[in-house]
Amino acid sequence: MATKPKLFYFRGRGRMESIRWLLAAAGVEFEEEFIETTEQYEKLLKDGRLLFGQVPMVEIDGMVLTQTRAILSYLAAKYDLYGKDLKETVRINMYTDGTLDLMLMIAVAAFKPPAEKEESLALVVKRAKTRYFPVFEKILKDHGEDFLVGNKFSWADIQLLEAILMVEELDASVLSEFPLLKAFKTRISNIPTIKKFLQPGSQRKPPPDSHYVEVVKSVLHF
Amino acid sequence: MAGKPKLHYFNGRGRMESIRWLLAAAGVEFEEKFIETPEDWDKLRSDGHLMFQQVPMVEMDGMKMVQTRAILNYIASKYNLYGKDIKEKALIDMYTEGIADLSEMIIVLPLCPPDQKEAKIALIKERTTDRYLPVFEKVLKSHGQDYLVGNRLSKADIHLVELLYYVEEIDPSLLANFPLLKALKTRVSNLPTVKKFLQPGSQRKPPIDEKSLEQAKKIFRMK
Numbered sequence: 001m002a003t004k005p006k007l008f009y010f011r012g013r014g015r016m017e018s019i020r021w022l023l024a025a026a027g028v029e030f031e032e033e034f035i036e037t038t039e040q041y042e043k044l045l046k047d048g049r050l051l052f053g054q055v056p057m058v059e060i061d062g063m064v065l066t067q068t069r070a071i072l073s074y075l076a077a078k079y080d081l082y083g084k085d086l087k088e089t090v091r092i093n094m095y096t097d098g099t100l101d102l103m104l105m106i107a108v109a110a111f112k113p114p115a116e117k118e119e120s121l122a123l124v125v126k127r128a129k130t131r132y133f134p135v136f137e138k139i140l141k142d143h144g145e146d147f148l149v150g151n152k153f154s155w156a157d158i159q160l161l162e163a164i165l166m167v168e169e170l171d172a173s174v175l176s177e178f179p180l181l182k183a184f185k186t187r188i189s190n191i192p193t194i195k196k197f198l199q200p201g202s203q204r205k206p207p208p209d210s211h212y213v214e215v216v217k218s219v220l221h222f
Numbered sequence: 223m224a225g226k227p228k229l230h231y232f233n234g235r236g237r238m239e240s241i242r243w244l245l246a247a248a249g250v251e252f253e254e255k256f257i258e259t260p261e262d263w264d265k266l267r268s269d270g271h272l273m274f275q276q277v278p279m280v281e282m283d284g285m286k287m288v289q290t291r292a293i294l295n296y297i298a299s300k301y302n303l304y305g306k307d308i309k310e311k312a313l314i315d316m317y318t319e320g321i322a323d324l325s326e327m328i329i330v331l332p333l334c335p336p337d338q339k340e341a342k343i344a345l346i347k348e349r350t351t352d353r354y355l356p357v358f359e360k361v362l363k364s365h366g367q368d369y370l371v372g373n374r375l376s377k378a379d380i381h382l383v384e385l386l387y388y389v390e391e392i393d394p395s396l397l398a399n400f401p402l403l404k405a406l407k408t409r410v411s412n413l414p415t416v417k418k419f420l421q422p423g424s425q426r427k428p429p430i431d432e433k434s435l436e437q438a439k440k441i442f443r444m445k
Contacts, residue, residue: 052320052353063312069291070315077308086299087285093292098274131274 005030005060008044010219012212013205014107015068016056018100018159020204022072024197025158026079032203041219072096076155088150095136095148095156099163102132106166110208111217121170128167133178136160140180146187153191161188169207227252227282230266232438235427236329237290238278240381242426244294246419247380247410248301254425263441291322298377310372317358317370317378321385324354328388332430333444347396350389355400358382362402368409375413383410391429 005023009016011034023030035041035055044050050057051066058065061078065071076082076092083089102124109120139148148156164185167174175182189198197204227245231238233256245252257263257277267275273288280287287293298304298314305311327346334342358370367373370382386407389396397404410416419426430438438444 051316051357052323061309063309065312065316067316067319070312070319073295073315074308074312077311086296087283089299090285090287090292090296093295094273094287094289097289097292135273 004028005058007032008035008049008057008059009055010035010212010216011205012208012216014056014208014216015104017107017205018068018103018162019056019058019071019075021158021162021197022075022079022081022155024203025191025194026075026081027193028075028079030203035219036215038219038221069100072100072155081153081155081158083150083154084152088154091149092154092156095139096159098132098135099156099159102127102163103159103166106170107208110213125167125171125174128163128174129177132163133174133181136184137178137180140184146184157184157188158194161185161194166207226250227280229254230257230271230279230281231277232257232441233427234430234434234438236278236438239427240325240384241278241280241290241293241297243384243419244297244303244377244380246425247413247416248297248303249415250297250301252425257441258437260441260443263443294318294377303375303377303380305372305376306374310376313371314376314378317361318381320354320357321378321381324349325381325385325388328385328392332435343392347393350392350396351399355389355396355403359400359402362406369406375410379406379410380416383407383416 005028007016007019007030009032020030035044044055044057045053049064051064054066056066056068056071058071060074065074073082083092105120105124105127109117109124112120136148143151145151147153148160161184164175164181175185188194196202227250229238229241229252231254233254242252257266266272266277266279271286272279273286276288278288278290278293280293282296287296295304305314324346327342327349331339331342331346361370365373369375370378382403383406386397386403397407411420418424
C-alpha cells in the first residue's frame, strides 16, 4: 500500500503552493507537516533531510525531494500531466517557467517593506497584463482548444489557473481584456479535482499575512 | 535536413552559457546570433520571436524555445543526458536546481553595485563551501561512481563541472577540501567533446569585462 506524499513547509503558500495545486489537481491525497518553530527546522536539517538546507521538501515514493521545480516536474511526469512527447513537454516547461516566475514574484513580495512590496505587486500585475496573459490568450486563440498544450489537460493548465487566481487577488479586473482566459478559468475551475480544491476547508492556503511572514522570518532567522 | 540550433543572446556568458556547455558536451554544433545593439534587441522583440520578451532564445527543431530551464531540459532529453527514468530525472533536477541557485549568484555578480560586491563575493564563497559543494562531494562519496546519478554522464555533471570552473575563477582554494569534485572536474573535462569546448577558440565565453558589461547594459537599456 503506497503511503501518501508528505509535504514539509510553513503553513502558507510560498514555494509549496504550486506543488499542492498539482497534487490536488491530479487527485492525489497528501499530508502536510507545518514548520512552526526553529527547533522543528533545525531537526530537519540535523536529520539531513534538506539537501541544500531548504524547504519545500516532499517525501514521495521513497525519495526525499527538495527544490520546487524538481518536485513539480516529477509529479507532472508521474501523473501524466507533462505532454505526450518532448516537443509538448518543452512547451509545458516554457509556459510553467513563465507562470512560476510570476507567482514567485508575489511570494517574495510578502517579505519586503511596505513601499517596496506595493511596487513589486504593481509590477506583478503589469507583467501579468503585458507579458504573460497576452501570450496565453494568443495560444488559446491560435489553436482554439480547451487546454494549452496538445488538446489535453496538463501541468501548464493547472499552473496558469493558479497564477490567474493569484493575480486576481491583487487586481480583480486583470482578465478584462482576455475573454479566452476568462473562459479557461471557468472551465479549469470546474474540473472536479480542482473544484474540490477551490472549496473552503481544502489544503489550499490563503495569501500571506503578517503572521505568516513573522513565522518564516523567525524560523529562517532573517 | 535540420539546421544547427541557433542561439540568440548577447556575446557573453549570462544565462546562455549553461546551454552552450550542454550542447557542446552533447557534441552538437550550434550557431550564434549576437544581440549587439539596442536596435537588434528591439527587432528581436517586435518580430515576435521571444515568447515572454526575454532571452535566452534557441531556435531548434522548428521551435523558438525560451526559458533557460525548458531549453536545457529539452536538450538533455534529446541527447540522453537526463537519466533512465523519472526517479533519476528527479535527482538530476534536484542537483541541477541547487547548482542553478549558486550559479545565479555568480551570474548576477557583475550587476552588483561596487560597494556591495565584497559582501556578495563573501556570501558566494560561504555558500560554495558550506551549502553546495559538500552536498555533491557527499553524493560522489556515497556511491563511489564516476558520475552523480545512475553511473552515467548526465546534465547534472555538466552543470556542476561548469560551476566548478566559475568557483575556481573566483578563488581556486575553494575547491581544496573537495577531492572527489576535483576528480569529477578532471574526468568530465577530459571527455572529447568537453575537452574541445575548453580549448581556446571554442564558443565558450570568457568572464565579462567592464567594456562588455557597459555594452550589455546599453543594449538592454539598463541603468
